[in-house]
Amino acid sequence: MERTLAIIKPDAVQNGHAGKILDRILAEGFAVRAMKLVTLTQAQAEGFYAVHAERPFFGELTEFMASGPCVPLVLEREDAVSTWREVIGATNPADAAEGTIRKQFATSVGENAVHGSDSAENGVKEGRYFFPESEIVQNGAAVIDA
Ligand code: RTP
Ligand code: MG
Secondary structure (H helix, E strand, O other), X not given: OEEEEEEEOHHHHHOOOHHHHHHHHHHOOOEEEEEOOEOXXXXXXXXXXXXXXXXXXXXXXXXXXXXXXXXXXXXEEOOHHHHXXXXXXXXXXXXXXXXXXXXXXXXXOOOOOEEEOOOHHHHHHHHHHHOOHHHOOOOOOOOOOO
């Protein structure tokens, strides 16, 4: 089993799409191992996206991520990273395939509804950025019934 870190970003929470996105997560066969509603500080957003610190959109991105509540989730299933990235679609909703979450819910390349880890290693690392291991459910049935 592989882990990925998903985030329902502030635009999707603000626009009332969090429930529909959670439904889609469960329908795609992911087990939710951890989940919370949190408004990131600017410093937390900058730490999470540190890999993009030199990019021109870093300020815009981190201010957006700290602009309101978001929902980080630790998801688990076989091939979690690649499956979740397929389900969310391309970064820019203009390029996202029909049926993807970003096609359905993103408003722009910056405010694009959801995050997904880009490797199994980062899936574990990013999960730990939001949740101590003690808050990640290790076994048993999924905590939420689809
Ligand atoms: P994410 O990390 O959030 O899952 O998104 P991603 O892999 O599809 O895209 P990435 O290249 O990692 O970029 C991270 C986030 O930065 C914002 N962005 N804005 N204005 C722009 O041109 C631009 N490019 C990227 C998006 O919010 C993107 O998801
Ligand atoms: Mg990325």
